[in-house]
Amino acid sequence: MKGILEILRMSSYHEFNYRFMDKSRRNLWAMISIALTLISIGSFLTKGMVLGIDFTGGTLLELRYVQTADLNQVRETLHGNGYKDAMVQYFGSSHDVLIRLGMREEKNSQTISNEIIKLLDTDQNQVTVRRVEFVGPQVGKDLIEGGLWAMFYTTIGILIYVAVRFEKRFAAAAILAMLHDPILIIGIFSLFELEFDLTVLAAILAIVGYSLNDTIVVFDRIRDNLLKIRKETTEEVMNISINETLVRTIMTSLATLITVLALFFLGGDLIHGFALALIIGIVVGTYSSIYIASAAALWLGIKRADLMPVTPKENAADRP
Amino acid sequence: MNQYSTWKYLAILGVLLLATFYAMPNLFGEDPAVQISAAYARDVKIDDNTQKTVEETLKNLQIAPKRIERDDKQMLIRFNDTDEQLKASSALKTALSGFVVAQNLASTTPNWLLAIGAKPMYLGLDLRGGIHFLMAIDMQTAIRQDEERFSQEFRNLFREEKMRYKTVQRNTQGGAFISFTDLVTRDKAVNLIKTRYPDLISKTADEPENFSATFTYTPQALKQVKDTAIEQNLTTLRNRVNELGVAEPVIQRQGEDKIVVQLPGVQDTARAKEILGSTATLEFRLVGEEGAGSQQMKNRDGHPVWLKRSVIVTGDQISNASSGVDQQSGSPAVMVRLDGKGAKRMYETTKENVKKPMAVLFIENKVTTSVVDGKEVKNRQKVEEVINVATIQEAFGQNFQITGLANNEAINLALLLRAGALKAPMEIVEERTIGPSLGKENIKQGVNSILVGFLLVVIMISIRYRQFGIIANASLFLNVIMLISLLSIMQATLTLPGLAGILLTIGMAIDANVLIFERIREEIKIGNSPQACIYAGYEKAWATILDSNVTTLIGGLALFSFGSGPVKGFAITLCLGILTSMFTAVTVSRGMTNWFYGNRKIDKLSI
Numbered sequence: 001m002k003g004i005l006e007i008l009r010m011s012s013y014h015e016f017n018y019r020f021m022d023k024s025r026r027n028l029w030a031m032i033s034i035a036l037t038l039i040s041i042g043s044f045l046t047k048g049m050v051l052g053i054d055f056t057g058g059t060l061l062e063l064r065y066v067q068t069a070d071l072n073q074v075r076e077t078l079h080g081n082g083y084k085d086a087m088v089q090y091f092g093s094s095h096d097v098l099i100r101l102g103m104r105e106e107k108n109s110q111t112i113s114n115e116i117i118k119l120l121d122t123d124q125n126q127v128t129v130r131r132v133e134f135v136g137p138q139v140g141k142d143l144i145e146g147g148l149w150a151m152f153y154t155t156i157g158i159l160i161y162v163a164v165r166f167e168k169r170f171a172a173a174a175i176l177a178m179l180h181d182p183i184l185i186i187g188i189f190s191l192f193e194l195e196f197d198l199t200v201l202a203a204i205l206a207i208v209g210y211s212l213n214d215t216i217v218v219f220d221r222i223r224d225n226l227l228k229i230r231k232e233t234t235e236e237v238m239n240i241s242i243n244e245t246l247v248r249t250i251m252t253s254l255a256t257l258i259t260v261l262a263l264f265f266l267g268g269d270l271i272h273g274f275a276l277a278l279i280i281g282i283v284v285g286t287y288s289s290i291y292i293a294s295a296a297a298l299w300l301g302i303k304r305a306d307l308m309p310v311t312p313k314e315n316a317a318d319r320p
Numbered sequence: 321m322n323q324y325s326t327w328k329y330l331a332i333l334g335v336l337l338l339a340t341f342y343a344m345p346n347l348f349g350e351d352p353a354v355q356i357s358a359a360y361a362r363d364v365k366i367d368d369n370t371q372k373t374v375e376e377t378l379k380n381l382q383i384a385p386k387r388i389e390r391d392d393k394q395m396l397i398r399f400n401d402t403d404e405q406l407k408a409s410s411a412l413k414t415a416l417s418g419f420v421v422a423q424n425l426a427s428t429t430p431n432w433l434l435a436i437g438a439k440p441m442y443l444g445l446d447l448r449g450g451i452h453f454l455m456a457i458d459m460q461t462a463i464r465q466d467e468e469r470f471s472q473e474f475r476n477l478f479r480e481e482k483m484r485y486k487t488v489q490r491n492t493q494g495g496a497f498i499s500f501t502d503l504v505t506r507d508k509a510v511n512l513i514k515t516r517y518p519d520l521i522s523k524t525a526d527e528p529e530n531f532s533a534t535f536t537y538t539p540q541a542l543k544q545v546k547d548t549a550i551e552q553n554l555t556t557l558r559n560r561v562n563e564l565g566v567a568e569p570v571i572q573r574q575g576e577d578k579i580v581v582q583l584p585g586v587q588d589t590a591r592a593k594e595i596l597g598s599t600a601t602l603e604f605r606l607v608g609e610e611g612a613g614s615q616q617m618k619n620r621d622g623h624p625v626w627l628k629r630s631v632i633v634t635g636d637q638i639s640n641a642s643s644g645v646d647q648q649s650g651s652p653a654v655m656v657r658l659d660g661k662g663a664k665r666m667y668e669t670t671k672e673n674v675k676k677p678m679a680v681l682f683i684e685n686k687v688t689t690s691v692v693d694g695k696e697v698k699n700r701q702k703v704e705e706v707i708n709v710a711t712i713q714e715a716f717g718q719n720f721q722i723t724g725l726a727n728n729e730a731i732n733l734a735l736l737l738r739a740g741a742l743k744a745p746m747e748i749v750e751e752r753t754i755g756p757s758l759g760k761e762n763i764k765q766g767v768n769s770i771l772v773g774f775l776l777v778v779i780m781i782s783i784r785y786r787q788f789g790i791i792a793n794a795s796l797f798l799n800v801i802m803l804i805s806l807l808s809i810m811q812a813t814l815t816l817p818g819l820a821g822i823l824l825t826i827g828m829a830i831d832a833n834v835l836i837f838e839r840i841r842e843e844i845k846i847g848n849s850p851q852a853c854i855y856a857g858y859e860k861a862w863a864t865i866l867d868s869n870v871t872t873l874i875g876g877l878a879l880f881s882f883g884s885g886p887v888k889g890f891a892i893t894l895c896l897g898i899l900t901s902m903f904t905a906v907t908v909s910r911g912m913t914n915w916f917y918g919n920r921k922i923d924k925l926s927i
C-alpha cells in the first residue's frame with residue numbers, strides 16, 4: 001500500500017530494488033503457487049462447481065413483485081404444483097425473486113416458464129417478468145467444448161508467437177503462467193461455492209489475455225536487459241527488469257482493477273460473477289507474470305546466449 | 321525534433337473526426353414509431369395509396385404523426401409518445417391487410433449523419449428487452465421421415481414394374497430396406513433405384529432365399545439434406561416471425577443444426593412460441609362451381625374462389641419445390657416434386673381434367689390463447705387462403721410445374737410450398753427473455769460503471785503524469801469514441817458483457833501510455849534532454865506495446881471464434897478495443913505530444 005501511494009506521488013522517481021528473484025523467495029512463492037494450484041484442483045475434483053443453468057440446463061425466472069414477495073408462499077405454490085425442485089431466492093431486492101428449476105425429462109420443458117408465471121401472477125400478488133432463461137442440456141456441453149477449444153488455440157497461438165518473437169523457454173513459461181490463472185479462478189469459485197456461469201467463462205478467457213499482456217511486458221524488459229547488461233547473472237538481470245517495470249505493472253493493474261471494481265459495484269447483479277472473476281484474475285494475473293512466468297523462465301534455464309540478436313531497427317520516422 | 325509532418329497531423333485529425341461522426345448517432349434518442357412493410361410472399365407494395373390509407377387512419381384517430389418516412393420496402397411513422405404509437409399501431413393493423421405492422425423505436429439521428437451511413441449501435445436483447453430462442457433441428461427424425469417415404473415409393477415402384485419383393489420397409493437401424501427371394505430381381509431392383517435415386521447408396525447382403533439391400537443417403541446427399549432442412553426451417557421461421565410483427569428480428573443459422581431467433585421488444589413468449597411452433601400445410605384442389613360439392617374460399621386479395629371439396633394432394637406429399645424457368649416458354653415457373661402416393665393421385669386427377677383450373681390452398685393452424693371469464697381458452701384457428709390458380713395443360717404426376725406467374729411470384733410460391741410446414745421437427749433448446757425494464761436498467765448500470773471507471777482512471781493518471789496525464793486521458797477518451805464508432809459502423813451487437821468489454825478496454829488501453837511515460841521517466845533519470853527523452857520513450861515502448869497487444873489479441877480472437885452469444889459480444893469489443901487503443905495511445909498520443917512539445921525549448925517535462 002505504501003508503495004502504491006509512493007508511486008502515485010507526483011515527484012516519485014524512486015528506484016525499486018525488491019529481491020524478487022532471490023532463490024529463497026522464488027522457492028517460497030513457487031511452493032505457495034503449487035499449493036494454491038493443488039487446492040484449486042482438489043476442490044474442483046471433490047467439491048465440483050456450482051454451475052449456472054448455462055451449463056446444467058434448466059429454467060430460471062426472475063420476477064418482480066409489486067409488493068414485497070413472500071418467498072415461503074412462492075415456494076409452497078411451486079412445490080405444491082409439481083415443481084418440487086424449485087429453488088426460490090431474493091435477487092437484489094425483496095421485490096425481485098429468482099426461481100431455478102432443473103432439467104425435466106418431459107418433452108414440454110419448453111412451456112415451464114409460461115406455466116410458472118400463470119401460477120404466481122395472481123390478483124393479490126402481481127408479478128412482471130424480468131427475465132426468463134431456459135437452457136437445454138446440449139447447450140452446456142457445447143459451451144464447455146467451445147471454451148476449451150478457445151483455450152487450446154490461445155495456447156498454440158501464444159506458444160508460436162512468443163517462441164518466434166522471444167525464445168521457446170519464454171514461450172513455455174508464459175503458457176505456464178497463463179494456465180495458472182484460470183486454475184486459481186476456478187479454484188476460488190469452487191471453494192467458495194460461487195456460481196459459475198457463461199459470463200464467468202468469458203471473464204476467465206479475458207484474464208488469459210490480460211495476464212499474458214502483463215507477462216510479455218516483463219519478458220520484453222528481461223530480453224532487452226539480458227542483451228544490454230552483460231556483467232550480471234540472469235537472475236540479477238531478471239530482478240532489475242521486474243523492478244524497472246514494477247511501476248508500470250502496478251499502474252496498469254490498478255487502472256484495470258479500478259474499472260473492474262466500478263463494474264462490480266455499479267454494474268448490477270447480472271454482471272457480478274463476471275466482475276468478481278476479473279478482480280481475482282487481475283490480482284492473480286499480476287502476481288503470476290512475476291512469480292510464475294519469470295521464475296519459470298529462470299527455472300527452465302534461460303540464458304543470455306539463448307536470445308537471438310535484436311532485429312535491426314527500422315527508420316524512426318515510419319513509426320507511429 | 322519530435323515533429324509530425326502536416327499531412328500526418330491532418331490524417332490523424334481526419335480519422336478522429338470520422339470516428340466522432342460515426343459515434344454521434346448513439347447520442348440521439350429514439351422516437352416511438354410504427355414500421356409497415358409488405359408481408360412475406362405477398363405481392364403488395366408500399367406506395368401512395370398505402371400512405372393515403374395510413375394518413376386517413378391517423379386522421380380518424382386524431383393523431384398527428386411526427387414524421388412519415390417511406391421507401392419501396394417500408395414505411396416508418398414516428399409519434400410523439402408511446403400512447404399514440406400503441407393506438408395507431410392497432411388501428412393500422414386492421415386498416416392494412418397484407419402488410420406487417422410492427423412497433424419500433426426509431427433513432428432520431430439527423431439525416432446528414434444517416435446520409436454518410438452513420439447508425440447507432442445495435443443493442444442486444446439484454447439491453448433492449450426481448451426474446452431469444454435457440455432451436456435445434458431434430459435431423460434424425462427428418463431423415464427417418466425421408467427413409468419411410470423412400471420405402472413407400474419403392475413399394476409403388478416395384479408394383480408398377482411388377483417385381484415380387486419379400487419386404488420393403490424402413491430399417492430400424494436406419495436406411496430403407498428391401499429384400500427379394502432371388503438374386504436377379506434384387507439386382508434389377510438395385511439398379512432401378514440407383515438410376516432413379518442418384519442420392520442413395522446401397523449395401524447388399526446375400527443369404528439363401530433372402531437377397532437384400534439397404535439404401536442410405538450418400539455422405540454428400542446427407543449434408544445436402546441437412547442443409548436443405550435448415551434452409552427450409554429458416555424460411556418457415558422467417559415467414560412466421562413476420563406474422564408476429566417484429567421490427568428487427570434476427571433469424572440465423574448457428575452451427576450445424578441450430579437456429580437462433582431473436583425478437584427484440586416482444587414480451588409475450590407464449591404467443592411467440594405458439595406461432596413459431598404452428599403447423600401450416602397446402603392442398604391442391606380443382607376449381608369448382610358454386611353449389612354443393614364446392615366450398616367458398618378466398619384468394620389473397622379477398623376475392624371468393626369456389627373449390628371442389630375433394631383434395632387431390634396435400635402439402636406433406638410435396639417432397640420438393642423450386643423456382644426456375646419453363647424450358648419451353650422461357651417464363652417463370654415453380655417445379656414441384658410429389659412423393660409416390662401423391663404423384664399417382666395427381667396423375668389420375670389431371671388426366672381427366674386437362675384445360676381445367678387447379679388451385680393451391682394454403683392452410684395454417686394457429687393456436688391462440690385468450691382469456692374468457694377469467695379462464696384461459698386455447699383457440700385453434702384455421703386460416704385458409706387460395707394462393708394460386710393455374711390451368712392444367714396436360715396430365716402430370718410426380719414432377720410438374722406451375723406457370724403463369726410473375727418472376728417474384730414464382731420465387732415466393734416455391735418458398736411457400738417448401739416453407740408451409742417445418743421440414744424437420746424443432747425443439748427450443750435455449751430461451752432467454754429480458755423484460756424491457758431490466759434492459760433499461762442494464763444500460764444504465766453499464767453506462768454508469770463505464771463513467772465512474774473512466775473517471776477514476778483519469779484521476780489516477782492525472783496525479784502521476786500531470787501534463788502528460790492530460791494527453792493520456794485525452795487519448796483514452798478518443799479511444800472510447802473510436803471503439804463506439806467502430807461498433808456502430810460494423811453494426812455489431814452491443815450486449816451487457818460488451819459494455820463490460822468497453823470498460824475493461826479502458827483499463828487495459830491506458831497500459832500503452834503508462835509504458836511510454838515510464839520509459840520517458842527512465843530517460844529523464846539517466847539525464848537526457850527533454851526532447852530526447854520524449855523521442856526515446858515513444859520509440860522504445862513501441863516494441864513492448866506491440867508484443868503485449870498481439871498476445872492479448874490472440875486470446876481475444878480465440879474467444880471470438882469459439883464463443884457464443886454474450887461471450888462473442890465481449891470478445892468483439894475487447895479485440896476492437898485493443899486495435900483502437902494501439903492507434904490512440906501511440907499515434908494520437910504522440911501526435912499530441914509532438915504538437916505541444918515538439919520543436920520547442922523545454923527545461924523540464926511535467927511528467
